Amino acid sequence: MDAEPLATLPAIIPRLSKSKFVSGLQCLKRLYLEMHHPQLATTPDLSTQAILDMGTEIGAVARRRFPGGVLVAASHRRREAALTETAELMRNAAVPALFEAAFLHDGVLIRVDVLERVPAESGEPVRWRLIEVKSSTKIKDVHLDDLAIQSHVLLGAGLSLAAVCLMHINTSYVYKDGEVDLAQLFTLQDVTQAVLARRALVPDRLGAMRSTLLQPDPPPIDPGLQCRTPYECPFWNHCTADKPVRWIYRLPGSKHQVTQWAAQGITLIDEIPPSAALSPTQRRVKDNVEWVSPALADILQSVRYPVHHLDFETVMLPVPKFSSTRPYQAIPVQWSNHIEEESGELVHREFLHDLATEPRRRWAEALIESLGEQGSICVYSAYERSVMEQLVEVFPEYRSAFNHIIKRLWDLFPIVRDHYYHPAFGGSYSIKSVLPAIVPSMGYDDLAIQEGGQAASEYYRMVFVETDWIEQAAIKEALLRYCARDTLAMVELRRALGERARNLSL
Structure with a gap:
């Protein structure tokens, strides 16, 4: 306009x-x-x-x-x-x-x-x-x-x-x-x-x-480093609407080098000199082709059945409400576990603490029971590990059980990052970017809650603010669906990546 x-x-x-x-x-x-x-x-x-x-x-x-x-x-x-x-x-x-x-x-x-x-x-x-x-x-x-x-x-x-x-x-x-x-x-x-x-x-x-x-037009300032600091500019989409898909600022990673290239007249990722020092992810974005590592198949086959696919949701309260907690400490309140048997059978278990009471003991005990003693535990970040490590510092009685669980963790994130790339990732390895690229039939757009920050906010509203039980029930259902989507996504990602690895070997 x-x-x-x-x-x-x-x-x-x-x-x-x-x-x-x-x-x-x-x-x-x-x-x-x-x-x-x-x-x-x-x-x-x-x-x-x-x-x-x-x-x-x-x-x-x-x-x-x-x-x-x-x-x-x-x-x-x-x-x-x-x-x-x-x-x-x-x-x-x-x-x-x-x-x-x-x-x-x-x-x-x-x-x-x-x-x-x-x-x-x-x-x-x-x-x-x-x-x-x-x-x-x-x-x-x-x-x-x-x-x-x-x-x-x-x-x-x-x-x-x-x-x-x-x-x-x-x-x-x-x-x-x-x-x-x-x-x-x-x-x-x-x-x-x-x-x-x-x-x-x-x-x-x-x-x-x-x-x-007082000027008749906005100043001719090109998008750059200032668009993200100190805050995300709400006009980013407007100011970049005419920028090509391969615009140089769409390269992931530090934007300081990007700014230097832009000053030299380089406006597209494809114009970056071949000799430029790029990270592996930046190099794959520049190459702009699907890439599958020869090692991917063996890595995917390293899981032990039954394979648990695990995701946590936490709430970070600026004003603590539970004894022995600090402001902004991550308090686990929810988990989802999709369990895949070697036959391909899939079972889903989940937990959500929906009361304004200390959630961690109930959360931990239900999780330990669900994960059992056998099988790899697939996650998509180091977050689940860090939450469990923090929890045992407060509840040492769970240390032995969680140490065993931590030894079984199998992180899919570095596997995707190091062994597969698709141009549709756009340089992002977030599961929200990876899932629709590898499994086009899946995504998050159909969900009322679509990412973790929103989930934490809605959880807070459900437990500490909302008094209408119908609205509470609606939020609970949305939270359960969101967390379940994260773990089902890992199931489908493993399957789709396995198929691509097999195709490579043919």
């Missing part, structure tokens, strides 16, 4: 926000499209939306660390009401902190996560502490840029800042029974000095953004 001509653009540039400012730092073209053509953005997928929802939840929990704090009730759409409400609350000395306080200065409207009143001596001016809350586990450059624009607005609006701080999740915190210790759950760091230098750059950066927004 062509940009609107200058005459139809707003005569006054729409107000910026802290999120728009960060977008402009990432890419001026992204900012332009967000402001003038937001309809061109790709709707966030369910995993991305789950991350956004997690941030909202963390923000709500963080407020409990400031007893007596008051939330500015006016919505983001009610700008004037939010500004008025904020001013009234600031004048009330009995309010120790404001949440979602609204401020407007220099054409930038912000809502502050936490604005804490700093106690002052009688007669001294009121000072404030600006606190940004993040669901991440460490400080990132983008957080400092976020705080730079916020402090610029607050200072311009006449506030006196005692400190600029970032509050994020502390993964060292081990939750015990009872109330969550908010002082331990969150790490509060003073980043005043780190933000200072960035705040000095804000006026010039705002000037560049406004100049860009």
Whole structure:
């Protein structure tokens, strides 16, 4: 879609926000499209939306660390009401902190996560502490840029800042029974000095953004490294719609070398010099032909029957709910096991803990029983092994059983990566890419849940949020179908790869 001509653009540039400012730092073209053509953005997928929802939840929990704090009730759409409400609350000395306080200065409207009143001596001016809350586990450059624009607005609006701080999740915190210790759950760091230098750059950066927004067309910025850092740009599909299938940036792996090739005028993967140092995967993408290793047949025949095909689903809670767990610790809640006998007979067993209680003992005991003592256990990553290794550290009584299970693991992922390639992979060995290429009749498009991040989000909603039993049942069914698809996929991948290996030997 062509940009609107200058005459139809707003005569006054729409107000910026802290999120728009960060977008402009990432890419001026992204900012332009967000402001003038937001309809061109790709709707966030369910995993991305789950991350956004997690941030909202963390923000709500963080407020409990400031007893007596008051939330500015006016919505983001009610700008004037939010500004008025904020001013009234600031004048009330009995309010120790404001949440979602609204401020407007220099054409930038912000809502502050936490604005804490700093106690002052009688007669001294009121000072404030600006606190940004993040669901991440460490400080990132983008957080400092976020705080730079916020402090610029607050200072311009006449506030006196005692400190600029970032509050994020502390993964060292081990939750015990009872109330969550908010002082331990969150790490509060003073980043005043780190933000200072960035705040000095804000006026010039705002000037560049406004100049860009006044143009009749978006700036001619080619897709590149900036599209993925610090966030995935929602306009990637729009900006790359006219790029050929063999566009150089579609080469997997590090994009720094790709950027250098692009600077030399190389725009297609096929134009990469034969002498270029490429990884095995990059070389196969460049060759763009189906490839089968001569060793594939023998490797596939190394399995011992009955072959178990195993997949785990976990939930990573930012605010722990189970004793002796940490924030974002992977808690196993579900497994699927497709068991193939040597005759070809297939049996499916599964488990899903659907209660808001400690899941790991029930999960482990059911899994141990299902896997039995015999047969290879096919997985498609090292994740299952790592989950079991972590679990026995908390429940040592399962160590012997899980050590035996771990010895039987047979990982299909490195077998595919090292011994087979199909151009339809597009350089990705994710099972979501590999399955439809090797087994065209199978995929995930027909499922309500289509990937792990979405599964974790839906599990959380089913167990801890949703109260309607009909909706709970629907989510449970979707989770079971998704996990079962992962293990059935491994069954069919093994069979299809075996067929290709046999064809090679003919």
